Amino acid sequence: MTLILTSCWSDRHRVCCRIVIETGRIRAWPRRQRPMDALLTIAVTVVVLGAPVVTNQLGDVSAAGWAILVIACGAVYFRRAAPLTVTVITLVCSTTYLIMPDPDGPVVLTFAIAIYTLMATGRLASGILIGAVAVVASFYGEYSTDQENLGDLGVVFFAGWLITVMAVGGAVHSRRAYLREVDERTRQSEANREEELRRRTTEERLRIARELHDVLGHTISLINVQASAALHRMPRDPDQAVEALTTIKQSSHEALQELRTTLGVLRQVDEAVPTAPAPSLAHVPELISRLESAGFETDTDIEGEPPESLPPAVDLAGYRIVQEALTNVTRHSGASAVTVRIRYGDDVQLNIIDDGRGGDPERPGGSGVIGMKERAASVGGRLEAGPGPEGGFVVQAWLPLRGQE
Template identity: 40%
Template sequence: MTSLARAQRQLHAHPLALDAALAAGVLLCMLAGSFVDPHGGHGVSWRIRSPDPLSLLLMTLSAVALVFRRSAPMTVLALTGAASVIESVTGDPRAPVAMSAVIALFTVAASTDRATTVRAGLLTMTILTGAAMLAGPLPWYAQENLGILAWTGIGATAGDAVRSRRAVVQAIRDRAERAERTREEEARRRVAEERLRIARDLHDVVAHHIALVNVQAGVAAHVMDKRPDQAKEALAHVREASRSALNELRATVGLLRQSGDPEAPTEPAPGLDRLDELAGTFRSAGLQVEVARTDHGTKLPAAVDLAAYRVIQEALTNVQKHAGSEAKAEVSVVRVGPNIEVTVLDNGHPADDGPPAAGGGHGLLGMRERVTALRGTLTTGPRYGGGFRVHAILPVKTRTATTGENA
């Protein structure tokens, strides 16, 4: 099988040599046919005869023309057809020059479209058969004349079948290549989305806990000499925040492990059920946080629950970092129809570095990406009279959850 495939590749790599070999074979067949008389006398069905010099010349010229059948199929068909017509009119008995015309017609049908094949086939059959019937030495109803009609029709039909098969094979290859490209693009898209999701999680975890550690460390440094008890309490909060950061980082990075890894994290992602715990961490860092909820009893999809939690976490982190030491934050979670609305307000005054703009910063960008991915909306911006507002509207039922319920 390997040798056959290698031979096919070599033949396709040298089409002119293949056509020359084909032309030589056709010439041999025509010469063999020209030396045999199928209507021998004295009860003999076959006999040897001497072909006319003109017939030998026409056979040679038509065979040479077949060498160039790929580069100029219509020209070769015209030349071989003309040689066949001349032989039909002048030769007696005729040599099988029409064989070259059949090969040329096959090439035209295999290399052009169906409409061209029909026109060329009908024209070739009409001219060759008409010339043989009307001007040939045999009666118009002779089987040799009908044989020309049949062989030209077979050549055109076979060439069209080869062209159709090539088109089908090429279409299958194109579909396979498109499917492969689509799979590769889908894989790249999924990898990019996963990298973006992990980057958002890492940012939320690190920004939240490092902000708490920074505040508590500052408090400890400020009261270390005068109030060591309060400094110890602040350092305890630092230790707790750092431990929580390490745990969440371990859980986030652990998602990169193989699915069968026994060390992969199994605890659920945080959600609104841990909202009070989240608010408590900020209160321990000195930020006054009030929480109001009217969504009790609402069961949220995991993605929506996590997104709402991360939006509140990032918003409170920004308040802690940018709103000043006297800032207060208000968190509200409200069920409104098919959506759940999360709002975080503060009344702080920006520090010198200022809060991130409404459309900038990795934190706000991450929040917007989370909400948009769930077909929700996020609005951020300064409040009238001072402070900042973050408002997210998330659908209670995502497309994935709805599909699962319908299934």
């Protein structure tokens, strides 16, 4: 097997690394791991090459034996970059040296380190196959001839020792994989949390914007109509002008109260908590009364009684839809009369009809219609709006009594 070594520089991480091409696969060899590999290689070399010196067998090792020992020890340095190649090399070197007439030594230690690394890097199938070959070869070498090398106990010990090394390597791989999975789940959970926070923030912003539009749009439209009426009537009928100005004062006061309620979540710490009840369909007559004070002819028809189980979200959505429909009447339609019908049954049905111009079919009522549709959809209902068959503009909404939570 050929090892092709080259070097690269990562501008992003500022890490000098070495790339080793091993049987078609490219593995990164970070610089921070090489000192540890160098120290391990030196330690193994001292043990393997120093054994003949300690046992006074230095002269019994042949030149070929020394070469094999050096190759096996040197291969350990590349165990992280090319674990499979190093395992095969150390196995061949260990087997070759042990069958030579040279004195036995701990060269098999290089093979043990290599196969541990192979298992720890996740190549379990290759590691198990090579380990099985080594165990079978040791038994074959011991019992295929009459010469005793390791003995019965030695062969069993070698097999058990090698299996233990492989098991430790596999356990290290499993532990690393588990930690990687936990880390990935943690990152994914953090990303999901941030995404959920962004979604909730966006929904809250839309809700506040919709509330502000509904509250201010309706009241300011009435104030505008009343102010125009007061200016028009002031020279001829001061009493009606005073009535219009009184209505303006009351409407602006109510608008200010609703605005404070809507922005309650943004209040300062020392502000009192809003205690006013939320708007509901029961307050629709007040909207009609304001419209009448602005000079519009109104017709209100309420069929049935609101059930006790009417969800607050549906009640509020219905009120806001009626409020926005009446706001569009004062803003866009040029109408002089409006009819409001509310029917309580299996659902809440709303009909707001005016006698104005009918609006633009392509953009009926402007962005207010979009807001009304969003209101209806938020509780599981639906809304239709557009020019009526006999003129004017028609808003129809169906709100289920069991709205979305």
